[in-house]
Amino acid sequence: MRSPLVRRLIVASAVVLSFTSATAAFSQEKVSVRLRWLPQAQFAGYYVAKAKGFYQDKGLDVTINPGGPNITVETLVGSGADTFGVGGGPEAMLFAREKGLPLVCIGMTLQQSPHVFVAQKKSGIKTLADLRGKKVSTWFTGAQYTLYAMLASQDIKPSELTIVPQAATMTPFIEGEFQAATATRYNEFVTLQEQGVTDLTVFKPADFGVVAQADSIITSEKFLQAHPDQAQAFLAATLQGWKYALAHKSEAIDIVMAAAPSANRAHQTAMLDQLATLITAGKNGSQGIGRIDMDVANSIQARLIKYQALKAPVDLNKAFDTKVWDQVPSADKSL
Incomplete structure (x- = not known):
């Protein structure tokens, strides 16, 4: 049987622990x-x-x-x-x-950069220079400047391409409406692979010195x-x-x-x-x-x-x- 002093200490400890827990939750x-x-x-x-x-x-x-x-x-x-x-x-x-x-x-x-620029190999695009005269889609939320910098590394002017706003899906690209498109590596690029569109030429910004x-x-x-x-x-x-x-x-x-x-x-x-x-x-x-x-x-x-x-x-x-x-x-x- 516990003594009165021990019981008081146990009760006091329980009160302190309860207060500490409540204070932690409140804080x-x-x-x-x-x-x-x-x-x-x-x-x-x-x-x-x-x-x-x-x-x-x-x-x-x-x-x-x-x-x-x-x-x-x-x-x-x-x-x-x-x-x-x-x-x-x-x-x-x-x-x-x-x-x-x-x-x-x-x-x-x-x-x-999560962005890559992709072209179907059947389009004949193998290098950035091959984008000249082609229609390329991108997001005009900053990705276009990454594209411009990549082109500049190869002495290509944006005016040598037709650059258009990118659709919400990759369907226009898959159907050939655009010869090249922008994709995030973790989303649209994964979607293309899931849909069997794997025969791609992929241009990564880092490969062209674009950080x-x-x-x-x-x-x-x-x-x-x-x-x-x-x-x-x-x-x-x-x-x-x-x-x-x-x-x-x-x-x-x-x-x-x-x-x-x-x-x-x-x-x-x-x-x-x-x-x-x-x-x-x-x-x-x-x-x-x-x-x-x-x-x-x-x-x-x-x-x-x-x-x-x-x-x-x-x-x-x-x-x-x-x-x-x-x-x-x-x-x-x-x-």
């Missing part, structure tokens, strides 16, 4: 992240970080908000409607800053200045989520499918496989996932100014904050 800071598109493996790291409790472990209660065709991530984050967002590449950040949106990029998910990054992790200047610890915690947990997703792909797809039950699992699996190569590409992949490469940002800015897409240089040190990534524990970002 979870509510934040949100806006995706670029609907739930899919492109965002597996975020869903994994939430499902595995990585955000919670960092003191964050994260709501993942899907994107869509009429949603602009940069606008929502810049206005404060969402705390964080998955934005485009450096191009999107530079355009946003030029428009006065107070955004800061704190991480960059893809260490290589890029994509899928930026962004927040607002106001939030970063007021809550630097939360920004660092969010980035650390997100990278931890990506690290886990790449090491446990089947489980990661299970988590994605729970968020998108109508998605095709095989497609999502192929998407994650492609993303893995982009996330770990180049020197940044070996140094740790999610790193911002300021040399790439500077190169892209020079490219946009050359093509008069930007009227004047943007202050890169305000648009990109590398200190947040630097402070992420090595264990959270190293593969």
Whole structure:
């Protein structure tokens, strides 16, 4: 039989534990992240970080908000409607800053351009020079400047091609309406393979010296200045989520499918496989996932100014904050 003193100590301990648990639950800071598109493996790291409790472990209660065709991530984050967002590449950040949106990029998910330019071999296109006089489709959301830079590396002017806006599907390309088209390696390129369109000539930007990054992790200047610890915690947990997703792909797809039950699992699996190569590409992949490469940002800015897409240089040190990534524990970002 326990003595009165022991009983009092047990009760006191239980009260302390209960209070500590309640305080921990109460201290979870509510934040949100806006995706670029609907739930899919492109965002597996975020869903994994939430499902595995990585955000919670960092003191964050994260709501993942899907994107869509009429949603602009940069606008929502810049206005404060969402705390964080998955934005485009450096191009999107530079355009946003030029428009006065107070955004800061704190991480960059893809260490290589996700875009490739494809042509069916039956078209006779084997080199970029063969695109002269051909109809090429692309997205006029930044991908066109990647194409221009690739062409310039071969002394080809955009005016020597007929460049048109790309359709929502790859059907016009498959049916020969365009001789070449743009594809993301993790989506449209996978779709072409799934549809049996595999006899392709593929032009990768990196093969022509065109450097890029994509899928930026962004927040607002106001939030970063007021809550630097939360920004660092969010980035650390997100990278931890990506690290886990790449090491446990089947489980990661299970988590994605729970968020998108109508998605095709095989497609999502192929998407994650492609993303893995982009996330770990180049020197940044070996140094740790999610790193911002300021040399790439500077190169892209020079490219946009050359093509008069930007009227004047943007202050890169305000648009990109590398200190947040630097402070992420090595264990959270190293593969």
